[in-house]
Amino acid sequence: xxxxxxxxxxxxxxxxxxxxxxxxxxxxxxxxxxxxxxxxxxxxxxxxxxxxxxxxxxxxxxxxxxxxxxxxxxxxxxxxxxxxxxxxxxxxxxxxxxxxxxxxxxxxxxxxxxxxxxxxxxxxxxxxxxxxxxxxxxxxxxxxxxxxxxxxxxxxxxxxxxxxxxxxxxxxxxxxxxxxxxxxxxxxxxxxxxxxxxxxxxxxxxxxxxxxxxxxxxxxxxxxxxxxxxxxxxxxxxxxxxxxxxxxxxxxxxxxxxxxxxxxxxxxxxxxxxxxxxxxxxxx
Numbered sequence: 486x487x488x489x490x491x492x493x494x495x496x497x498x499x500x501x502x503x504x505x506x507x508x509x510x511x512x513x514x515x516x517x518x519x520x521x522x523x524x525x526x527x528x529x530x531x532x533x534x535x536x537x538x539x540x541x542x543x544x545x546x547x548x549x550x551x552x553x554x555x556x557x558x559x560x561x562x563x564x565x566x567x568x569x570x571x572x573x574x575x576x577x578x579x580x581x582x583x584x585x586x587x588x589x590x591x592x593x594x595x596x597x598x599x600x601x602x603x604x605x606x607x608x609x610x611x612x613x614x615x616x617x618x619x620x621x622x623x624x625x626x627x628x629x630x631x632x633x634x635x636x637x638x639x640x641x642x643x644x645x646x647x648x649x650x651x652x653x654x655x656x657x658x659x660x661x662x663x664x665x666x667x668x669x670x671x672x673x674x675x676x677x678x679x680x681x682x683x684x685x686x687x688x689x690x691x692x693x694x695x696x697x698x699x700x701x702x703x704x705x706x707x708x709x710x711x712x713x714x715x716x717x718x719x720x721x722x723x724x725x726x727x728x729x730x731x732x733x734x735x736x737x738x739x740x741x742x743x744x745x746x747x748x749x750x751x752x753x754x755x756x757x758x759x760x761x762x763x764x765x766x767x768x769x
Contacts, residue, residue, distance in 0.1 A: 489704045489744065492671040493581060493601040493625030500704040500744040503762045506755050507583070507747040508533070508541030509710065512566040513550045513558075529570045537580055540755040543602075544578075545747055546570060546595070547585030551606050551681075553713075555635040563591045568598045575599025583627065589614035596622040606631050606681065608658040609665065616665035619672070626666075627674045627706055628658045632682035641682040648694040651677050656701050674745070676706040685717035692734065695741035704744035709734035711749055732757040740765055 488501035512529050533544055548566030549558040558566075563586065571582055575598065583602035584595035589612045592603045596618065602625040609615055609628065619626050630651045632641035644650050655675045662673055677691040677698060688709075691698075698705045709715065715730035716722055728750050735746050735754045739761035748754040 487699070489699070489702070490671045491625060491674055491704050491744075492623075494623050496581070496601070497671070501742065504739040504743055504758045505542040505745045506540060506751055506758060507543040507545050507706070507745050508536030508539075508751045509747060509749050510536065510544055510546045510570070511550070512546065512548050512570055524566070526569055526573070530573050533570070533574050533578070536751050537578060539751040541580065541751045543581045543583060543745065544574070545583040545585050545604055546574075546600070547604075548591070549586065551585075551635050553635055553639050560588055560590045563588065564594045567591065568594045571595050571600050572598040581625075583625075587611040587615070589618045592624070593618045593622075596624055601625060602627065604676075605629065606678070608655070609662050610658075616662060616667075619662075619666040619668060623668070623672075625672050625674065626662065626668075627676055628655065628662055629676040629681065630655050630658070630678040638682040642684050642687065644687065647683065647687045647690055648697060651691060652694075652697060652701060655698070659701065659703060670703060674704045674706050675701060676708060679707060679709050680712040680714055683714070685714035688712070688714040689718075692737055692741065695738060695743050699742060699744075705742075706745040706747060707735075707738045707743045708747040709738065710747060710754075728753055736761040740768065 488499045491498045491500050510533050514524055546567055548563040581601045583604045584600045585604045586592050587605050587607045604627040606629045679688045710731050711724040711727045715727045719730045721727055736757045738746050739758045
């Protein structure tokens with residue numbers, strides 16, 4: 486199986502031998518499935534430790550909801566929600582920590598607090614200063630495909646060929662990111678943006694297209710956790726009741742050699758992924 490390198494700061498991971506689990510920590514009051522649960526510093530830190538104890542290989546910390554229709558959060562508030570948590574976690578944890586933000590100032594504050602990676606759902610399209618922050622900190626970066634903003638993305642699902650268009654857009658985004666930041670390709674990971682300006686059927690197509698996405702030469706992160714496409718196929722409106730559906734999606738991602746899967750429910754997804762990883766070498 487092809488391994489792909491991913492760099493951040495002075496670290497270099499070889500991804501592809503198994504699917505890594507990225508645990509989600511939302512310090513927001515309004516995220517779509519866990520808003521308000523970990524908004525306080527002590528609660529956030531305790532939950533992050535719990536995720537790592539349960540098997541998370543990485544953590545992704547966000548202070549602004551990207552659910553459909555979510556309002557923007559001021560820079561100062563987003564920093565207040567995330568930087569103290571990262572600072573506290575960096576004292577006690579060695580796993581890579583990602584900051585989920587589109588804002589250069591938030592990313593800089595998080596990296597100064599000890600984060601390693603910037604997870605930008607806009608694919609570096611929202612803040613022209615963010616590439617310089619990546620360069621200054623030699624930070625890893627996850628580039629996600631998205632059309633519009635959380636407020637508008639539901640109306641932007643018109644594709645002629647969703648897989649081809651997303652692959653092309655991510656390839657362009659990667660090369661622009663390299664040019665703007667001065668970092669080489671190994672500092673970037675790609676995310677097709679499941680559920681972001683995608684219908685349920687389009688999200689399913691993009692999961693099936695993981696091998697094609699990996700042909701772009703970069704590791705692929707998939708974020709199916711509790712999302713509306715699972716609710717669509719299961720007729721389940723409550724995100725908290727989509728755990729088994731998420732496990733099915735994560736197993737499919739692992740079988741198709743996703744490098745990282747970003748999830749809320751770490752122990753359940755870890756087990757589903759481990760079984761899929763055990764089966765994957767025997768696929769013809």
